[in-house]
Amino acid sequence: MLNTPVRYLKGIGEKRERLFRKLSLKAQEDLLYFFPRRYQDRLEITTISKLEPGFYFLFQGKVLSKTEFKGFRQKNVLKVLISDDTSSILCIWFNQPYLANYFDKGKEFVFYGKVMRYDGILQVNSPEFEENNFSQGILPIYPLKEIFTQRYFRRIIRDVLEKNISKLSDILPFNIRKKHDLINSAAALNNIHFPKDHKILEQAYKRIAFEEFFLISIPFILQRLISKKKLGIRHIIDDSLVNRVRNNFGFELTFDQQQVLEEIKNDMVKDYPMQRLLQGEVGSGKTVVSSLASAFSISGGYQIALMCPTEILAYQHYNNFKRWFLNTGYEILFLSGSIKAKKNIYKDITSGKAKIIIGTHALLEDNVKFNNLGLIIIDEQHKFGLVQRNLLSQKAFYNLKVWPDVLIMTATPIPRTLALTIYGDLDISTIRQLPDGRLRPETVVYNKENSDSAFQFVLGQVRLGRQAYIIYPLINESEKLELKAAVKMYEYLQSGIFKGLSVGLIHGRLKETEQKKIMDEFRDGKIKVLVATSILEIGVDVPNATCMIVEHAERFGLSQLHQLRGRIARSQNNSYFILIANPKSEDSVLRISAICHTCDGFEIAQKDLEIRGPGEFLGSLQHGLSELKVADPIRQIDLLKAAREEAKSLIEKDPNLMLRQNQALKQALEKKMPNYKEFNKLT
Numbered sequence: 041m042l043n044t045p046v047r048y049l050k051g052i053g054e055k056r057e058r059l060f061r062k063l064s065l066k067a068q069e070d071l072l073y074f075f076p077r078r079y080q081d082r083l084e085i086t087t088i089s090k091l092e093p094g095f096y097f098l099f100q101g102k103v104l105s106k107t108e109f110k111g112f113r114q115k116n117v118l119k120v121l122i123s124d125d126t127s128s129i130l131c132i133w134f135n136q137p138y139l140a141n142y143f144d145k146g147k148e149f150v151f152y153g154k155v156m157r158y159d160g161i162l163q164v165n166s167p168e169f170e171e172n173n174f175s176q177g178i179l180p181i182y183p184l185k186e187i188f189t190q191r192y193f194r195r196i197i198r199d200v201l202e203k204n205i206s207k208l209s210d211i212l213p214f215n216i217r218k219k220h221d222l223i224n225s226a227a228a229l230n231n232i233h234f235p236k237d238h239k240i241l242e243q244a245y246k247r248i249a250f251e252e253f254f255l256i257s258i259p260f261i262l263q264r265l266i267s268k269k270k271l272g273i274r275h276i277i278d279d280s281l282v283n284r285v286r287n288n289f290g291f292e293l294t295f296d297q298q299q300v301l302e303e304i305k306n307d308m309v310k311d312y313p314m315q316r317l318l319q320g321e322v323g324s325g326k327t328v329v330s331s332l333a334s335a336f337s338i339s340g341g342y343q344i345a346l347m348c349p350t351e352i353l354a355y356q357h358y359n360n361f362k363r364w365f366l367n368t369g370y371e372i373l374f375l376s377g378s379i380k381a382k383k384n385i386y387k388d389i390t391s392g393k394a395k396i397i398i399g400t401h402a403l404l405e406d407n408v409k410f411n412n413l414g415l416i417i418i419d420e421q422h423k424f425g426l427v428q429r430n431l432l433s434q435k436a437f438y439n440l441k442v443w444p445d446v447l448i449m450t451a452t453p454i455p456r457t458l459a460l461t462i463y464g465d466l467d468i469s470t471i472r473q474l475p476d477g478r479l480r481p482e483t484v485v486y487n488k489e490n491s492d493s494a495f496q497f498v499l500g501q502v503r504l505g506r507q508a509y510i511i512y513p514l515i516n517e518s519e520k521l522e523l524k525a526a527v528k529m530y531e532y533l534q535s536g537i538f539k540g541l542s543v544g545l546i547h548g549r550l551k552e553t554e555q556k557k558i559m560d561e562f563r564d565g566k567i568k569v570l571v572a573t574s575i576l577e578i579g580v581d582v583p584n585a586t587c588m589i590v591e592h593a594e595r596f597g598l599s600q601l602h603q604l605r606g607r608i609a610r611s612q613n614n615s616y617f618i619l620i621a622n623p624k625s626e627d628s629v630l631r632i633s634a635i636c637h638t639c640d641g642f643e644i645a646q647k648d649l650e651i652r653g654p655g656e657f658l659g660s661l662q663h664g665l666s667e668l669k670v671a672d673p674i675r676q677i678d679l680l681k682a683a684r685e686e687a688k689s690l691i692e693k694d695p696n697l698m699l700r701q702n703q704a705l706k707q708a709l710e711k712k713m714p715n716y717k718e719f720n721k722l723t
């Protein structure tokens with residue numbers, strides 16, 4: 041059985057099982073889907089006389105003799121002399137005395153390893169070896185983190201394949217496979233592990249990539265299908281409230297903002313529930329737009345809820361909404377986990393006295409019962425999964441019996457095809473321009489050696505009345521990484537270059553109330569220089585803060601750096617984004633160069649995707665679905681489109697997956713996507 045624990049395989053006991061766990065391998069199925077990182081081509085055996093030092097070879101021979109002795113520092117050394125008809129070679133192992141038993145004189149083996157010549161003698165250190173002849177062919181190399189040997193692991197995989205492959209039912213129906221020229225899943229799995237040749241390996245990859253795209257698309261397609269059929273609120277908008285809020289802004293909306301506002305309005309006045317993603321860079325004015333959408337809903341008598349991933353962000357929105365709804369007579373409530381006296385808050389939410397409710401995931405708690413929730417706004421969507429998103433809608437539906445409108449805001453813009461995949465259930469609105477007159481921050485790179493002048497520059501700006509952030513990758517110092525950590529540097533800077541100025545410290549291990557207090561002081565200008573970790577990445581908005589130094593910038597992801605930069609592009613003053621970086625790896629050089637070359641969030645996202653590869657990029661979005669292991673949404677766009685289309689037509693024909701040919705798919709969805717069952721229950 042596929043979900044049988046690995047323990048039931050031959051030769052795996054409790055101890056080994058624990059090692060498998062380190063690689064997140066629990067069930068036999070996990071092994072089937074644990075793919076090689078790369079392959080070694082071992083199609084040909086080379087005779088020993090033709091071996092050349094410096095290269096990897098596959099060779100074969102008989103044991104002529106073996107010796108064992110204690111070498112340097114009492115290390116056990118095993119030397120085995122191997123010969124074929126043409127010549128001989130010495131195979132050497134260190135500290136693996138048990139291997140001696142394998143090499144009985146006269147026995148024949150196949151070896152694979154890097155050949156060297158040492159003191160004139162041809163030799164190879166710790167070659168892989170096998171008594172039988174399987175080592176020929178294209179061999180998988182797994183990402184084993186040195187927990188197992190490749191040889192051992194291959195044996196296990198063979199065993200798992202043998203035991204399970206015949207029982208595997210294909211999740212892709214036959215007609216889809218045929219139409220897109222895809223091999224069946226048994227062949228794909230057999231060949232992704234042990235390819236017969238390069239051609240079938242390619243087919244195996246194509247098949248598995250298609251399957252991944254297919255699976256990842258389904259929940260969103262389902263969600264969209266379901267939501268379009270639901271009955272929503274036909275909002276009736278009273279412009280006088282909307283105009284009062286607009287007047288409180290003190291600025292005009294940009295063209296893009298007006299455009300997306302129209303799209304939102306158009307949804308809200310229709311009787312289906314809006315499911316819209318509003319994407320735009322940090323500072324592009326999404327929250328401003330969401331406040332007008334709120335006014336639409338409130339003007340018709342409904343409540344609105346705004347949910348954020350962090351308390352800092354929620355509190356900031358709360359403050360903004362208070363300004364924007366000033367003198368409109370509507371009550372605004374703030375709710376987060378750290379608020380003690382919640383009873384009255386719950387009461388005001390339930391009675392409908394509070395019209396605007398802003399908070400963290402505390403809004404999801406059972407005690408929060410809305411009176412008539414008409415619009416849900418979710419900030420930073422990727423931190424919340426589909427299920428959480430649905431929970432709020434569910435609450436609203438509970439007493440209204442119609443579905444609320446949902447607006448999701450994200451500052452992680454992604455290329456459109458990708459958006460279709462991971463936000464497939466949503467309509468998308470995009471703000472591309474920043475508010476007029478706003479200057480892009482100047483981005484400068486320093487290295488460790490000349491970082492003093494960066495700090496001098498910032499000191500100068502602070503003396504001119506501006507505020508600054510200094511960002512570190514870690515909270516506490518770690519000896520291993522030798523990184524300057526926020527806490528230590530806070531003390532150092534406070535008594536050093538920024539002596540006499542008020543310096544603050546903020547990081548994720550402070551209590552949320554403490555964080556809030558510090559942010560308030562920074563916003564009020566009491567704190568001039570704020571030392572922080574990347575906690576600042578999301579949302580914080582202090583227009584007077586125009587400088588940011590990021591130390592060890594090479595340690596940050598590209599999108600992360602861009603988000604940080606967004607913190608200081610908030611006013612019409614010049615702003616400075618200063619990186620202190622000593623990039624060493626190729627990736628970090630690419631990241632630093634990209635951040636200097638463009639300020640466009642979409643370009644940054646594209647670059648980030650290229651540098652990191654889709655797996656990690658998507659992983660960081662935490663969209664709650666199984667990661668793509670093989671599929672590459674950038675290079676395989678056509679395959680992605682095809683898989684999405686097929687998934688869509690399959691779901692439209694059989695939304696509840698009742699047909700017999702879709703049973704394997706149904707099971708896979710339930711198993712691979714922990715959310716799926718729950719998700720199905722909700723919808």
Ligand code: ADP
Nearest residue numbers: 291292293294321322323324325326327328475
């Ligand atoms: P986002 O939510 O996309 O990060 P916000 O809505 O918080 O952006 O806006 C960022 C900053 O820009 C806020 O200080 C806001 O008041 C200001 N802002 C938004 N839209 C405009 C505009 N059209 N003109 C001038 N300033 C604006």
Ligand code: MG
Nearest residue numbers: 273307308310
């Ligand atoms: Mg509507």
